[in-house]
Amino acid sequence: MPNSTVLSHLQRWAEQGVLRSLDLGFSQFIAEHSSSPSNDAMLLAAALVSERNGHGHVCLDLAACLANPKSMLGSSGSLIEATAKQELAELLSSYSVASWQQALAEHSAVDAEQRPTGNTPFVLAGCSKQPLFYLRRYWHYEQRIQNAIQQRLANPPMVNKAALSKLLQQLFAQSTQQPDWQKIACFSAAQHRFAIITGGPGTGKTTTVVRLLALLQGLREQERLPPMRIHLAAPTGKAAARLSESISGSIAELSVDNAIKRQLPAEVSTLHRLLGTQPNSRRFRHHKGNPLHTDCVVVDEASMMDVEIMAELVDALPPNARLILLGDKDQLASVEAGSVLGDLCQQAEQGHYTPAYAKRIHALTGETIASEYINERGSALAQAITMLRHSYRFSAHPGIGKLASLANAGTANAADALACIAEHPNTLHALPLANQPPQALQQLAVAGYRGYLQALAKPPQSSTPEALNQWARQVFHKHSEFQILTAVRRGAFGLEATNTLVSTALQRANLLHEPTSNWYHGRPVMVTQNNYSLRLMNGDVGICMAWPDGSLRVAFPEGKENVRWFLPSRLVGVETVFAMTVHKSQGSEFGHTVLVLPEQANPVLTKELLYTAITRSKHEFSLVYSNDAVLTSTLKRKVSRSSGLMAT
Secondary structure, eight states: OOOOHHHHHHHHHHHHTSSOHHHHHHHHHHHHHOSSOOOHHHHHHHHHHHHHHHTTOSSEEHHHHHHOGGGSSOSOOOHHHHHHHHHHHHHHTTOOHHHHHHHHHTSTTEESSOOTTOOOSEEEEEOSSSEEEEEHHHHHHHHHHHHHHHHHHTSOOOOOHHHHHHHHHHHTTTOOOSSOHHHHHHHHHHTOSEEEEEEOTTSOHHHHHHHHHHHHHHHHHHTTOOOOOEEEEESSHHHHHHHHHHHHHHHHTOOSOHHHHHTSOOOEEEHHHHHTBOTTOSOBSOBTTBOOSOSEEEESSGGGOOHHHHHHHHHHSOTTOEEEEEEOTTSOOOSSSOOHHHHHTTTGGGOOBOHHHHHHHHHHHOOOOOGGGBOTTOOHHHHTEEEEOOOOGGGSOHHHHHHHHHHHHSOOOHHHHHHHHHHOTTTEEEEEOSSSTTHHHHHHHHHHHHHHHHHHTSOOSOOSHHHHHHHHHHHHHHHTTEEEEESOSSSTTSHHHHHHHHHHHHHHTTSSOOOSSSOOTTOEEEEOSOBTTTTBOTTOEEEEEEOTTSOEEEEEEETTTEEEEEOGGGOOSEEEOSEEEHHHHTTOOEEEEEEEOOSSOOTTOOHHHHHHHHTTEEEEEEEEESOHHHHHHHHHOOOOOOOOTTOO
């Protein structure tokens, strides 16, 4: 292997755990097999683009890397990591954006022409001011997404304007909002083959999409066409189950003919199940050569979609099928690489509707778009995005909504957040742990989890399926009233330590028996990997319960009424969730949510994480934190993922 200053650094960083072996491997492969002479600029870029992918970035932004090299190489905050970051900064100090870009463009492993059929491992894209360095497959994902969206926006469906206006008036006859953004969202989505409906918690995204689907089916009926084939999906099983419950309730409240109601789908699947996973393969059963049999796909919780699953989805859609994304653009992005919804909705707050489009909206809906949301140069994509701006959820608990808005702004500090919490003592609570270590958190956990554990302690006398299912549903209901969330997995206030802390506290309170094995009565568990044979998806939460005969079963809710029971021995890939990470809580709601922040600042702690945790709460939120400095840095740090998606 060639001698290289960079390679020696990379090898040491990998040995120290600052860099993954995979990241090092990319550089070593290029050094050994490239036809171009190895140069440090190339070897460094190869390792860093892989490292960035591991942290959720789609590409390496060369300009951003040079401007802030210490943002690379992990986020643990360790001394070893800090030393590696300083060494990286010194290695990069000799480069300018132009010189690094040129060195990469001249290398045989890099395609600077962005050829769709190229076979080099890397692609150099972007522009001279912001060159973007990709692993080829991630560049392909972005290109497939961008091309699919542009093709759909350029090919709008034919819509009967008179029928559209009449159906909108029928569906929104009881509307009192001015303007009614839900009505505008339905109009806009009906006008496009690709549309996004975004908004915060309680803004009515699900209600809106049910009305939209009724609108689309009504338009088909007016044209005497067969009903539209509609598929509903979500990234996780938990989000799919929640959407299914919301959809069924919203359909009943629609002011349309029962015939149209019967044409609306109630079943929601995960994206992976919709596309058709295949064992031991990254490929799906449905793709460009074998598209889905659908006219419209609606994806809820789209903020959780990464670039790979989005690319696979758009490939699997028939050319004329509609794609509608629902989600909160301000929530945490996917765990995997990319932040598709956030990238597409960068300008959603400002609207950017063209004057001509605003005029069409007014003519057919009666709704007036304020001048602040109008832009003569608004893009085609902007016309297909609607942001719902009125929240109904927090009207009874305004403190939660106010704290969520404060966190989302990205400009507040700890004093601002604590003042907001103090203004709403019935719904918001702050527990500083500096002077009262874990006992405060343990007391909170005992009070919060007492309800479901007491319900567990009252098993039915009968062992009939009906009696057992009713008991389980009561336990699930009580369990949903309280949940502890953590920001990180490890450390004194991470997931692992908090789960142990809570379990110990519940045993001391005689609410939980000391476990004699891994499985015990009362253990809440989360599935951590998809199990298609059992129809259990990553993120599904169940509870281990002792039947009247003493045998253990794990119950998982299925919709509002059904319960599925499994022997513990059949479950693999599960973990205890007295506490769960904020990432895993997405798609869920809890009566009272508790967020535990770690003792030290960490790049994982962002305003998006705090906002997501707060908005899991229906009527109460508690913040457990160690010091004001950590809280302030969390409020001011924003998730920023490098991407070229819709950059123009």
